[in-house]
Amino acid sequence: MDFRDDPARAPETVAPSALAASRAIPLTVGACFFMEGLDATIIATSLPQIAEALHVTPHETSVALTAYLISVSIWLAASGWLADRFEAKRVFIASILMFILGSLVCGVSADLTQLIVGRFLQGMGGAMMAPVGRLILARSFPRNQLVRAMSYMIIPGLLGPMLGPVIGGMITTYFDWRWIFFINLPLGVLGVAMAIRFLKRFAPGAPIRFDGWGFVLVAVALVAILASLEVVAAESAFGRTAMLGLGIGVAACLAYGWHARRADPILDLRLLRHRAFAVAVLGGALSRVVLGATLFLFPLYFQLALGASAVATGYLMATLAVGQIALRLGIDPLLRHLGIRRLLVANSVAMGALLVGLLAFEGDASLWLLGAFLFLFGMLHAIQLSTLGALTFSGLAEDKLGGANSIAAVVQRLAMAIGISVAAILLGYASATTGLTGASFPLPILALSAVLLLSAASFLALRRGDGDDLMR
Structure with a gap:
């Protein structure tokens, strides 16, 4: 068997x-x-x-x-x-x-x-x-x-x-x-x-029955919002084009919220009444904002703030990936000892602290030390994704998994795009007068650390029993 x-x-x-x-x-x-x-x-x-x-x-x-x-x-x-x-x-x-x-x-x-x-x-x-x-x-x-x-x-x-x-x-x-x-x-x-x-x-x-109108409204909302965020990321500013796209996207979201009251919407927002699912999707979105932003920020920070070459930056990002793979060695004991709620809270706080600690590195920093930092961050990164991905399906009936997965996929894609755009805007704002230098990075990095703390606070909404079905 x-x-x-x-x-x-x-x-x-x-x-x-x-x-x-x-x-x-x-x-x-x-x-x-x-x-x-x-x-x-x-x-x-x-x-x-x-x-x-x-x-x-x-x-x-x-x-x-x-x-x-x-x-x-x-x-x-x-x-x-x-x-x-x-x-x-x-x-x-x-x-x-x-x-x-x-x-x-x-x-x-x-x-x-x-x-x-x-x-x-x-x-x-x-x-x-x-x-x-x-x-x-x-x-x-x-x-x-x-x-x-x-x-x-x-x-x-x-x-x-x-x-x-x-x-x-x-x-x-x-x-x-x-x-x-x-x-x-x-x-x-x-x-x-x-x-x-x-x-x-x-x-x-x-x-x-396929929800055609809901499909159209969600598609318009996603296309408009993601396109406006792409414009923001490219221009490092929130201009008229981005504002127009965001306005259309928000209007489509509001229209879908009214439309979703029907019996069989393409995205069943009633699933958000399940606490574990809502925390995984909405609270997890804050974590994914940061995770998307760091993949955009890290290569720039290593080269412009720390003076690393493009080759060295490639090796450092590879070290991040190795750390993500190494999480397999420790995630099971962490789950057993901490549980879902404490693991997500502690992991979010630890990631925020690591981001702040990144600002302590200077141009003459050892690549070995920086690699060790990224290895650890990669482990925490992967623990967050694995745990949130599983929590999305916790406590849901089998016939609800497809709808829950669609909502999670939409929110995750938006969150990653928002993260890149927010990082680009903050970086552009910080470098508006002096140009893009090492001094431009503390603002976006500290802002992302604060977002991780908000994410940690959202996980406190989990209650006893939430995610217990994920434990062995």
Whole structure:
């Protein structure tokens, strides 16, 4: 018997084949996250070469980045309904195949229009891949194994965005730019093969009418808000274009709030009445604001404030990834001794303190010492993501998991985008008179530390029993 069918059994007592499957399932999902994260960051380094090959300006090629963003925003809210209606494993495999198709179209593009079409197809696949993958994970394990499964999943998922710029630079320098898209083909085929081999099938849910108006309102809200945040991040200021986009997004959100009173909305906001879910999504959003911002700030801080070279910065960010992987050594004992509530509070406070401590480093700081700092921060980073990811599904009935996952996916994407934009605005404000120097970084770093303290305070809303189903 598979240990997933008997939550009372500890993993130490199950057969080796069951243990292998317990790792294969999250690593299969994480491998697809790696492909998506790699693609999202790899293209930025090759925009000048793409522009030259397609006979357009580098500025015009940025439309390809926007096309992906818009496509993901449109399809993200529909992921839960599709997984429940057509079976999660099928939708997950279809999303990978859609991503492969989009990558192929991008790779053979002869003009900018074809590239935009390819990126839109990639966005359709990416919008389904991440949330449906998390949903499969939540349905494949008993709740008391979910944190461990999440910790395996995030390892490849976090490596993709960090390795993207490095791999993109190498491909652009030594190969043709088209290989930044063709590289997804073998990765995608491997992902499909692993999904067919390792992922479980789940019976589709009872047919529910698709909420077309809700889908449109959520899509408009996400496209408008995320586009305005992209403008803010690019300009480091909140101008008229950003204000217009944000206004449209807020209006669409308000309209959806009124629309969601119906019986079967595409995003069921009534799920926020579940305390553990609400804390995981809303309180966790504050943590994800910081996590998104640090991935933007750290490379700039190391080079501009501490004088590290681009190569040294790459090694330091790799150390961050190694720390994220190493969390597997300590997350289970921490959960047992602290519990969900105290772990999230203590972890948030510790991350805030580390961010403040980062300001103590000076230009002559030892790279070894800085690497040790990032290793520790990476561990705390991954503990936060694993625990929040599991808490999202705590205490929810099986038929509520798809809807909960869709809400979480939308909020997570917004939070990460907000984090980058807030960091860019604060950095721009601090450097308005003196230019971007080391003195520009204390303001955004201290502000992010304060956000982590707010996140810690939000986790205090958890009560006895919340998240107990995640404990072994």
